[in-house]
Amino acid sequence: MTQIRKVEVTEVGPRDGFQNEKNPISTEVKVALINRLIDAGIPRIEATSFVSPKAVPQMADAAEVIKGIDRSKGTIISALVPNARGAIRAAESGVDEMVLFVSASESHNKKNVNRTTEESLQGFEEVARIAQDAKIQLHGAIATAFGCPFEGDVPVERLAMISKRFQEMGFVGMTFGDTTGMATPKNVRAGVRAVRAAAPKLAMNLHFHNTRGVGLACVMAGLDEGVDKYESSFGGIGGCPFAPKATGNICTEDLVYLLQEMDIETGVDLAKLTAIACDVETVIGRPLPGQIMKAGHRLELHDMNAVRTAEG
Amino acid sequence: MTQIRKVEVTEVGPRDGFQNEKNPISTEVKVALINRLIDAGIPRIEATSFVSPKAVPQMADAAEVIKGIDRSKGTIISALVPNARGAIRAAESGVDEMVLFVSASESHNKKNVNRTTEESLQGFEEVARIAQDAKIQLHGAIATAFGCPFEGDVPVERLAMISKRFQEMGFVGMTFGDTTGMATPKNVRAGVRAVRAAAPKLAMNLHFHNTRGVGLACVMAGLDEGVDKYESSFGGIGGCPFAPKATGNICTEDLVYLLQEMDIETGVDLAKLTAIACDVETVIGRPLPGQIMKAGHRLELHDMNAVRTAEG
Numbered sequence: 001m002t003q004i005r006k007v008e009v010t011e012v013g014p015r016d017g018f019q020n021e022k023n024p025i026s027t028e029v030k031v032a033l034i035n036r037l038i039d040a041g042i043p044r045i046e047a048t049s050f051v052s053p054k055a056v057p058q059m060a061d062a063a064e065v066i067k068g069i070d071r072s073k074g075t076i077i078s079a080l081v082p083n084a085r086g087a088i089r090a091a092e093s094g095v096d097e098m099v100l101f102v103s104a105s106e107s108h109n110k111k112n113v114n115r116t117t118e119e120s121l122q123g124f125e126e127v128a129r130i131a132q133d134a135k136i137q138l139h140g141a142i143a144t145a146f147g148c149p150f151e152g153d154v155p156v157e158r159l160a161m162i163s164k165r166f167q168e169m170g171f172v173g174m175t176f177g178d179t180t181g182m183a184t185p186k187n188v189r190a191g192v193r194a195v196r197a198a199a200p201k202l203a204m205n206l207h208f209h210n211t212r213g214v215g216l217a218c219v220m221a222g223l224d225e226g227v228d229k230y231e232s233s234f235g236g237i238g239g240c241p242f243a244p245k246a247t248g249n250i251c252t253e254d255l256v257y258l259l260q261e262m263d264i265e266t267g268v269d270l271a272k273l274t275a276i277a278c279d280v281e282t283v284i285g286r287p288l289p290g291q292i293m294k295a296g297h298r299l300e301l302h303d304m305n306a307v308r309t310a311e312g
Numbered sequence: 313m314t315q316i317r318k319v320e321v322t323e324v325g326p327r328d329g330f331q332n333e334k335n336p337i338s339t340e341v342k343v344a345l346i347n348r349l350i351d352a353g354i355p356r357i358e359a360t361s362f363v364s365p366k367a368v369p370q371m372a373d374a375a376e377v378i379k380g381i382d383r384s385k386g387t388i389i390s391a392l393v394p395n396a397r398g399a400i401r402a403a404e405s406g407v408d409e410m411v412l413f414v415s416a417s418e419s420h421n422k423k424n425v426n427r428t429t430e431e432s433l434q435g436f437e438e439v440a441r442i443a444q445d446a447k448i449q450l451h452g453a454i455a456t457a458f459g460c461p462f463e464g465d466v467p468v469e470r471l472a473m474i475s476k477r478f479q480e481m482g483f484v485g486m487t488f489g490d491t492t493g494m495a496t497p498k499n500v501r502a503g504v505r506a507v508r509a510a511a512p513k514l515a516m517n518l519h520f521h522n523t524r525g526v527g528l529a530c531v532m533a534g535l536d537e538g539v540d541k542y543e544s545s546f547g548g549i550g551g552c553p554f555a556p557k558a559t560g561n562i563c564t565e566d567l568v569y570l571l572q573e574m575d576i577e578t579g580v581d582l583a584k585l586t587a588i589a590c591d592v593e594t595v596i597g598r599p600l601p602g603q604i605m606k607a608g609h610r611l612e613l614h615d616m617n618a619v620r621t622a623e624g
Contacts, residue, residue, distance in 0.1 A: 184610070217532050221532070258496070292524055295493060295552065
């Protein structure tokens with residue numbers, strides 16, 4: 001077993017979670033939640049997306065959100081950037097990092113951005129020039145990295161090819177995006193090994209969805225492979241367009257709890273994080289799938305005389 | 313990493329799940345579900361509990377449930393037995409195995425059965441005699457094995473002491489019961505090692521609750537320690553008296569999906585199992601926490617033209 005002692009947790013809720021919310025969330029609320037995440041010790045936050053406001057109205061305030069964020073603690077503030085226009089806006093806003101997405105599967109990339117993956121990768125070069133001129137670091141994300149809802153299994157050669165291109169374009173890191181919850185311990189191991197061989201300079205992030213209940217089991221496999229960066233969302237907010245009742249991203253509090261209980265340092269205050277998740281639930285107005293926010297920490301003890309128990 | 317190739321999954325839903333349901337479930341419905349579990353290939357089922365019908369009215373039909381079960385496939389039919397009176401009823405009903413519960417923590421045992429753990433263990437000797445006369449195998453279960461809601465962490469010496477007593481009384485196996493979801497990969501490893509040293513002849517089962525989201529992560533730790541027997545409930549039915557909104561047992565379909573995707577043989581038909589879980593949800597009348605029953609298998613592909621996607 002690889003002995004990971006420290007993990008970087010990236011909170012993606014403000015982007016990957018909020019992006020799919022139909023009811024508008026105010027800029028003030030977003031900024032306040034992000035600043036509380038920073039105060040709780042989260043070291044990297046995917047704060048927003050510089051997509052077209054027409055395509056995703058919820059992200060129209062991207063620049064204002066970035067402007068409101070407390071930068072005093074050195075938290076890495078990243079934002080999703082789909083094209084050169086978004087990159088210019090992101091650079092002006094002063095983000096620390098631009099995240100560029102491409103799908104491992106052709107059909108998902110076509111569906112998502114109406115381009116071939118090669119066209120997406122070529123488009124990244126223009127974005128990369130804008131970022132590099134502004135001295136902003138670049139991070140690549142591979143959607144459908146562990147399976148495509150249209151094609152099924154994704155060959156690891158695709159992950160290797162794309163991550164190699166990321167490295168050649170000077171990206172500092174990459175994320176395996178488990179877009180629709182198709183990751184398993186087995187394909188996580190295979191993907192990590194393939195990318196490590198193809199692009200050894202890239203920092204690796206694993207971004208799992210708990211759509212099929214095995215998100216944290218995949219984290220265990222990732223830790224065993226020596227991966228020390230994971231992405232998750234507060235309360236487990238986010239969903240899956242293919243399974244309306246299923247859950248989305250793995251939950252940040254549950255992930256941090258798991259890591260802490262394995263003596264892995266995260267630098268995160270779990271109690272503060274849990275309070276934030278409860279407030280996100282109030283903002284969203286429906287129950288979130290996070291468990292620690294419902295059950296509390298395992299060592300929050302109970303009064304023997306206050307509860308009826310049952311065998312089992 | 314220990315390479316487990318085959319796992320025995322025990323379905324505990326008919327006992328650990330149904331036991332806490334207030335609305336009566338008919339004997340016919342219970343029997344039909346258990347027989348479908350057998351048809352789906354589940355090799356061991358905790359079918360019912362021979363507790364006092366006054367204490368747990370839902371289990372009053374224990375003998376009738378056992379009578380209706382299809383025994384042609386050799387599925388191990390076990391039942392919970394709290395005392396000699398229950399053991400006599402269980403023996404008459406013809407179960408394959410009696411399961412005896414004791415809590416690792418004194419305060420939980422006191423709360424649960426109003427005895428010290430030593431009194432519980434001494435009481436098991438009478439039950440053991442009844443079982444042995446009837447040639448029925450015995451299985452011990454340690455509740456609060458990974459933590460007590462009143463006392464917190466449970467010393468592994470308690471697990472070692474109790475399992476040693478199980479072995480001395482001729483039990484064939486034992487279960488670590490994670491009664492309120494306090495298991496973590498770390499205390500699972502410690503508990504398994506302690507019991508293996510103290511009672512090497514006992515077959516070991518791990519029974520996790522997903523109360524804090526880490527149930528399947530604990531399975532990963534158990535597999536890594538070489539444990540090849542796990543208990544779970546259909547749809548993840550069951551709860552936690554200390555956290556009304558939290559989930560209970562790990563979900564059988566999600567567990568079987570995880571194992572199958574790791575190339576670990578279970579002998580279980582996942583599609584049949586998922587159909588059963590959906591029907592349990594209908595019987596119970598409220599959503600269950602299982603994920604595979606909502607999202608389907610990862611390789612159930614979708615039509616590119618039928619769904620709107622979103623980046624991430």
